[in-house]
Amino acid sequence: MHAEIGINWVLDQEIPKGGYVRILAESLLWEERLGKTRIRTTECLTTCMEPHKGWTIASRSWIFLRKRWLDREQELITVIQEETKRTKEKEEAGYRSPAWSLLRALQKINRAKRLEGETVMSAPSSGFFQSAGRGDLKFWGEDDGPTLVVWESLPESEQEQ
DSSP, X not given: OOOOBTXXXXXXXXXXXXXXXXXXXXXXXXXXXXXXXXXXXXXXXXEEOOTTTOEEEEHHHHHHHHHHTTTOHHHHHHHHHHHHHHHHHHHHTTOOOXXXXXXXXXXXXXXXXXXXXXXXXXXXXXXOSSEEEETTEEEESOSOSOXXXXXXXXXXXXXXX
């Protein structure tokens, strides 16, 4: 079967019962326009092609976040750009995000429903937290319930709050 992305094969469609395997000779490219912004996804990475505003993140994060920021994609694109700069600055200062397995273990111990900290792209997008955010920026979900705080990922102003 010849598969064309967006026509007879959509990246977010359900996998048929029994599974589906297709081996391709080359990487598939998924390109879309959100307003004037061009977004490209290939080889597990999504890239914003805007001059001076570009970024690249894991495609699983883009797909997860886009579904939670419906009708606010332009805002999400800007937030990701700002969060990418923030990530670079934190990493240059020596910060490393905790492994998801550690966050999962802490979440289970504390029965946390919400994650406070990290960035919109690095917060676990597997859905094991019902909500996530940092300070006034809500990544997804509601702001209630027991919260796991990744203290080192917060700027000093947010640590004071």
